[in-house]
Amino acid sequence: MNSVLSRMGRIYGVLRKTHHVYVVPLFIAVLFGCLRAFVGVCMALDHVFVPKLNRTRAKRPIVLVGNPRTGTTFLQRFLSDNGFGAGMELFLMLYPSLVLQKLLRPVLPLLEKLSPAKFHSTEAHQTSLSSVETDDVGVLFRYLDGFFLYGFFLSFEEQDALRQFDPRVRDTSARDFGWLDKLWRRSLVLHGAERNIAKLFSVSVRIPSFLERFPEAQILYMARDPLSIIPSANSLVIGVLDRAFGFWTLPDEIKKRWLDRMYQAWILLLQKFHEDWTSGAIDKSRVYIVRYDRMMLDLENVMSEICTFLGQPLTPELEATVRAQAEKQRSYESEHKYNLAKYGLTEEQIRKDCAFFYDTFLPPWAPAKSGDSIKQSA
Numbered sequence: 144m145n146s147v148l149s150r151m152g153r154i155y156g157v158l159r160k161t162h163h164v165y166v167v168p169l170f171i172a173v174l175f176g177c178l179r180a181f182v183g184v185c186m187a188l189d190h191v192f193v194p195k196l197n198r199t200r201a202k203r204p205i206v207l208v209g210n211p212r213t214g215t216t217f218l219q220r221f222l223s224d225n226g227f228g229a230g231m232e233l234f235l236m237l238y239p240s241l242v243l244q245k246l247l248r249p250v251l252p253l254l255e256k257l258s259p260a261k262f263h264s265t266e267a268h269q270t271s272l273s274s275v276e277t278d279d280v281g282v283l284f285r286y287l288d289g290f291f292l293y294g295f296f297l298s299f300e301e302q303d304a305l306r307q308f309d310p311r312v313r314d315t316s317a318r319d320f321g322w323l324d325k326l327w328r329r330s331l332v333l334h335g336a337e338r339n340i341a342k343l344f345s346v347s348v349r350i351p352s353f354l355e356r357f358p359e360a361q362i363l364y365m366a367r368d369p370l371s372i373i374p375s376a377n378s379l380v381i382g383v384l385d386r387a388f389g390f391w392t393l394p395d396e397i398k399k400r401w402l403d404r405m406y407q408a409w410i411l412l413l414q415k416f417h418e419d420w421t422s423g424a425i426d427k428s429r430v431y432i433v434r435y436d437r438m439m440l441d442l443e444n445v446m447s448e449i450c451t452f453l454g455q456p457l458t459p460e461l462e463a464t465v466r467a468q469a470e471k472q473r474s475y476e477s478e479h480k481y482n483l484a485k486y487g488l489t490e491e492q493i494r495k496d497c498a499f500f501y502d503t504f505l506p507p508w509a510p511a512k513s514g515d516s517i518k519q520s521a
Contacts, residue, residue: 150287151175154296161299161397162388179285185240186325193241193332201327202359204228204339205453208346209365210412212375214435218363219342220275221468225461227453228338230275231330237272237284239326241333277342281326282319289319290345290408294380298404299397305408309415310349319345320356348415351424360429361453364416366504367435369497370490373409374481377402402487413500421503432504440510442469 151172158164189196205228207215223230234251238244247254254272283291290308297304306312327339346353346362354360384390390398419425431452438445446465450457483489494501 147179147287150292153300154287154292157296157299158388161393164388175287182238182240182243185243189241189329196241196328196332199328199331201324201331201339201357203337204327204341204357204360205363206346206353206357206360207340207342207363207365208350208416209344209367209433210347210372210376210409211344211379212372213365213367214433214438215277215342215344215365218365218433218438219340222340223275225464227455228340229330229334229336230340230342231278231281231326232273233276233280234272235330235333236276236278236281236326239281239329241329244333275340277344278323278326279343279345282322282345285322286315286318288315290412293408294405295384298401298408303404305404305411308348308408309411310352314349314352316349316352316356320353324357344412347412350416350419350430354426354429362430363433363449363452364430365433365435366500368505369409369413369493369500370483371435371481373406373493374483374486374488376409377405377486378481380405399487406486406488410496413497417499417503434505434508437508437510439472439475442472 155168155172158168205222207219209215219230222228234247234254235244238247251272279289279291282289293304293308297307310316323341323343327341330339331337343353347364350362354362381390390401420427420430431449433445433449443465446461447457449455450461483493
């Protein structure tokens with residue numbers, strides 16, 4: 144795990160042994176290596192041709208943290224669309240140089256056809272090169288590392304590699320946060336914004352070190368019922384794997400091994416945040432807990448509290464937008480129903496393994512009466 148080349152070799156091993164894909168990965172590896180080197184050169188040129196970059200600092204980032212399928216995508220895009228700051232489009236993470244972006248933007252429609260996002264875009268999670276996306280992808284594109292690498296590739300290895308992504312065993316925070324700082328500064332310049340709005344589910348396991356590296360950051364931690372997020376996250380990742388490699392056609396023992404490992408990975412993300420939160424390792428004044436059920440049924444008051452937490456004025460225009468979105472959400476009924484048995488899970492198992500999370504972050508809650516006015520919290 145110590146170099147990009149070694150991780151590339153492990154990815155190839157998984158593709159060859161598990162998915163029986165032999166030639167295409169070699170071409171992709173060469174393309175990745177060339178692109179990585181070219182991006183590095185262009186990023187150095189940014190400091191020459193974009194002098195504003197040298198004066199820009201990624202201050203006060205707003206960072207959405209939480210397991211996949213907790214509402215992070217909705218809230219990140221909602222905040223970005225309503226003037227809280229700038230999120231990063233997938234295009235900017237794949238081609239992070241400002242000089243390179245200017246050169247490639249005219250051919251973005253062509254690049255879209257070759258984008259890996261085409262395997263990921265579904266009704267449950269629509270994405271494209273021009274969509275604001277999770278900043279964890281930026282780390283994957285740069286270092287071929289992180290939880291994305293585990294979920295899509297290394298979780299298939301014969302020996303489980305999950306511990307290599309636990310910061311208590313292997314901590315890549317300094318490397319990852321340094322790279323994110325470079326991406327965020329460029330995003331601020333490109334968008335002419337004052338604040339970044341990031342989405343980083345990998346930060347769940349390293350909130351204390353993240354807040355130390357970015358002392359002005361504010362965290363929105365997304366909490367949702369594990370009975371919903373675990374099968375939904377499995378469905379999302381499997382959807383990509385099935386379209387790319389035919390996951391459901393794999394031998395039963397391989398599918399079961401992957402499902403068991405990913406279940407433990409989703410639990411790890413919840414456990415480490417809970418451990419840091421309850422031990423006092425996290426400065427709670429810098430974290431606001433966003434309950435998914437409240438966000439869906441009581442968005443007006445949730446957004447009022449978020450505005451207060453972030454120091455963002457709740458303008459009449461924003462209030463009207465929030466009301467319209469809230470009414471839409473209250474009448475929304477998801478068509479996605481997940482069969483736990485399909486993923487080798489039971490409700491009893493999830494409730495038992497995640498009891499710590501329910502007790503701390505999801506106590507019983509009832510929505511406010513419909514029609515209550517938005518009140519800016521004191």
